[in-house]
Amino acid sequence: MEFTPSLLALQLVTGIALGAIYALLAIGLSLIFGMLTVVNFAHGAFFMVGAFVGVYFLGVTGNFWFSLVLTPLVVGAIGLVTERFLVRPLYGRGIDYPLLLTFGLGWVLIEAMRVLFGIEGVPSSTPAALRGSVDLGFGYFPKYRLFLIFATALVVLGLWLFLEKTRYGLIVRAGSRDGEICKVLGVDVARVWLMVFGIGTAIAGLSGVLAAPTRAVNPEMGIPVLAESFVVTVVGGMGSLPGAVVAGLLVGVVFAMTSLFAPAYAELSIFVLMAVVLLVRPQGFFGKAGLLG
Amino acid sequence: MTSNLANPRRRSLIVASSALAAGPALFNIARAQAGAIKIGFPVPLTGAFSAEAQDQVRAAELAVKEWNAAGGHKGQMCELLVRDDKLNPGEAATRTLELIEKDKVNFVVGSLSAATQLSINAVTRERKVLFNSISQSDAINEAKDWSLYTFHEALNPHLTAGAVGRYAFPKFGKRVVYLTADYAYGHEMVRGFQRAGAALGVQTLADIRHPLGTADYSAFLPRIQALKPDVLVLCNFGRDLVNSAKQATDFGIKQTTKIIAPVLLYTSRLAGGADAFEGILGGTSYYWGMEDKIPSAKRFNDAFRKAYNGSVPSDYGALGYAGIKSVLQAVKDADSVDSTRVSIALRQLKYDWYKGPQFYRKCDHQSVQSVVIVESKSKNMKDKYDVFNVLAIEEADERNLRTCEEMGHKTT
Numbered sequence: 029m030e031f032t033p034s035l036l037a038l039q040l041v042t043g044i045a046l047g048a049i050y051a052l053l054a055i056g057l058s059l060i061f062g063m064l065t066v067v068n069f070a071h072g073a074f075f076m077v078g079a080f081v082g083v084y085f086l087g088v089t090g091n092f093w094f095s096l097v098l099t100p101l102v103v104g105a106i107g108l109v110t111e112r113f114l115v116r117p118l119y120g121r122g123i124d125y126p127l128l129l130t131f132g133l134g135w136v137l138i139e140a141m142r143v144l145f146g147i148e149g150v151p152s153s154t155p156a157a158l159r160g161s162v163d164l165g166f167g168y169f170p171k172y173r174l175f176l177i178f179a180t181a182l183v184v185l186g187l188w189l190f191l192e193k194t195r196y197g198l199i200v201r202a203g204s205r206d207g208e209i210c211k212v213l214g215v216d217v218a219r220v221w222l223m224v225f226g227i228g229t230a231i232a233g234l235s236g237v238l239a240a241p242t243r244a245v246n247p248e249m250g251i252p253v254l255a256e257s258f259v260v261t262v263v264g265g266m267g268s269l270p271g272a273v274v275a276g277l278l279v280g281v282v283f284a285m286t287s288l289f290a291p292a293y294a295e296l297s298i299f300v301l302m303a304v305v306l307l308v309r310p311q312g313f314f315g316k317a318g319l320l321g
Numbered sequence: 322m323t324s325n326l327a328n329p330r331r332r333s334l335i336v337a338s339s340a341l342a343a344g345p346a347l348f349n350i351a352r353a354q355a356g357a358i359k360i361g362f363p364v365p366l367t368g369a370f371s372a373e374a375q376d377q378v379r380a381a382e383l384a385v386k387e388w389n390a391a392g393g394h395k396g397q398m399c400e401l402l403v404r405d406d407k408l409n410p411g412e413a414a415t416r417t418l419e420l421i422e423k424d425k426v427n428f429v430v431g432s433l434s435a436a437t438q439l440s441i442n443a444v445t446r447e448r449k450v451l452f453n454s455i456s457q458s459d460a461i462n463e464a465k466d467w468s469l470y471t472f473h474e475a476l477n478p479h480l481t482a483g484a485v486g487r488y489a490f491p492k493f494g495k496r497v498v499y500l501t502a503d504y505a506y507g508h509e510m511v512r513g514f515q516r517a518g519a520a521l522g523v524q525t526l527a528d529i530r531h532p533l534g535t536a537d538y539s540a541f542l543p544r545i546q547a548l549k550p551d552v553l554v555l556c557n558f559g560r561d562l563v564n565s566a567k568q569a570t571d572f573g574i575k576q577t578t579k580i581i582a583p584v585l586l587y588t589s590r591l592a593g594g595a596d597a598f599e600g601i602l603g604g605t606s607y608y609w610g611m612e613d614k615i616p617s618a619k620r621f622n623d624a625f626r627k628a629y630n631g632s633v634p635s636d637y638g639a640l641g642y643a644g645i646k647s648v649l650q651a652v653k654d655a656d657s658v659d660s661t662r663v664s665i666a667l668r669q670l671k672y673d674w675y676k677g678p679q680f681y682r683k684c685d686h687q688s689v690q691s692v693v694i695v696e697s698k699s700k701n702m703k704d705k706y707d708v709f710n711v712l713a714i715e716e717a718d719e720r721n722l723r724t725c726e727e728m729g730h731k732t733t
Contacts, residue, residue: 046540151592167543243537283540287541
């Protein structure tokens with residue numbers, strides 16, 4: 029029999045590692061949507077910019093860890109500028125205004141990277157310390173992908189601590205519940221939203237620099253990723269962070285398992301999953317009903 | 322349309338305008354004979370293969386420059402008309418039609434995809450304009466698409482995959498897994514390998530199909546790891562090849578398995594980097610490093626270096642050069658720019674522009690040529706252009722192609 033238990037186990041871990049990147053992307057998307065009700069169509073482009081910036085810093089400094097810290101800061105800064113000067117004037121104008129704006133911005137960023145780095149993309153390799161594979165007992169698995177799972181867990185934990193245990197996190201949560209009341213209570217809501225947009229794009233940039241060693245870095249790499257992260261966000265529930273994590277991992281595992289048994293349907297499988305979830309539970313696993321209404 | 326023609330006023334308008342249109346057209350034909358030889362060159366300057374396409378243009382321009390510097394044929398110079406087909410078959414057909422009808426080109430050379438070359442060929446065949454395709458395809462030489470005016474300068478999947486299989490299977494083993502991009506090109510490559518493998522007793526353990534443009538291959542790799550094949554064949558192209566090679570390396574597949582690819586392109590290797598491609602073996606139509614063995618390659622590289630700041634031509638670029646050179650040589654041989662006469666001259670042509678002796682097989686106009694087997698380097702690279710080791714060159718041999726009967730041609 030070709031499909032042994034150890035192969036299934038290895039496939040499951042592969043799915044979780046895939047899901048880690050999905051989850052990370054969806055967290056950023058969900059954070060911005062949940063707090064700002066902005067459907068950020070430039071999210072895939074921020075991911076792509078993160079990959080390019082990461083490879084660039086890696087080339088300049090020669091240190092992967094340095095670029096891992098620096099890249100989210102740079103992409104987050106681009107996010108701050110985007111919110112302040114492009115998205116902010118559109119608040120209160122309906123959900124489709126920022127959607128169209130970010131959609132256009134995504135293409136501008138793609139074109140900008142084409143101009144800066146060329147259309148072919150740039151080579152990126154796995155950092156030396158994380159090269160090779162380890163024996164998990166049921167098969168060999170790349171060290172770097174284990175690191176991806178670990179890094180995602182760390183980001184999720186950090187974000188959760190920030191939102192639940194800090195004063196600033198409390199303001200963010202309150203601001204998303206009822207911005208008006210917060211304003212009355214003397215909270216500068218505009219600054220909170222600016223920060224949330226910055227964090228969301230910084231996480232997108234971080235996913236980009238994390239994903240770069242596993243795939244080709246080119247200006248169009250964010251396009252399929254955007255579609256996938258929307259699937260995850262919809263399945264998990266728009267605006268829900270636990271939803272993003274659970275759905276991200278689930279989508280990764282569904283994709284991996286379908287790839288094993290019916291590779292031709294792997295791509296389709298995640299969209300079927302989304303359709304089923306939408307039929308049975310339209311708001312997603314953890315979503316609030318009628319958020320878009 | 323018929324109701325429009327039935328309207329007398331409308332009809333007279335059409336008659337008048339076509340008379341107007343015919344005037345300049347007649348003038349153009351008269352001028353084209355006296356003036357320059359015009360070659361249309363539709364290639365995907367934008368899109369996924371733009372780096373290769375731009376190199377095709379550079380090399381083609383070099384061929385034109387050489388022709389003009391040598392005084393042309395009886396003083397008749399050549400002019401290259403480059404158009405962007407955007408890697409889209411519809412766009413390619415439209416641009417080709419314009420090149421023929423509006424720009425009055427004498428010949429068409431170009432294309433960089435199996436699909437666009439078929440759509441260009443459909444247009445040129447109907448208008449009896451000679452077309453020399455410089456992109457891989459099995460279909461273009463088959464009887465249903467072929468015509469007297471259809472020539473194929475590039476390798477085809479059958480020949481390339483066959484050469485790589487004939488080299489690799491006896492060396493690395495007979496248990497083979499294919500990871501294949503699920504479209505015509507991928508399928509043609511697998512067929513080529515299996516055909517070459519059948520004679521060598523090669524066993525296919527699995528042929529795993531992935532959608533075109535997949536970014537993450539990790540989900541396919543545990544199964545390949547578990548199968549432990551002797552050889553993993555990556556039947557995909559461009560970014561797909563870069564991604565799958567990189568991820569297979571991460572999964573440690575190289576420890577037990579030799580990874581080969583039907584086509585290992587200079588441009589893909591540059592984009593993917595040395596690590597991802599380390600030790601991967603594949604076929605190509607041309608690699609500049611064969612200049613130590615092939616004198617014409619040395620001459621071509623030197624001309625290219627001189628024209629373009631010391632850079633070297635890529636495989637697809639070199640095809641742009643050869644595609645133009647052959648057509649212009651045939652113009653000289655035929656002493657004419659008439660497509661039919663030039664076609665007959667091309668059928669007789671024996672040439673060596675850049676990679677050793679070549680000729681077009683009579684029945685289907687496939688250029689019979691050598692296939693270069695290269696392996697990607699990761700150490701001891703002399704400069705940024707030094708990316709491959711040339712392992713072997715399979716000499717040009719008609720027997721490595723499918724037979725004329727198989728292609729649907731009647732042998733006479």
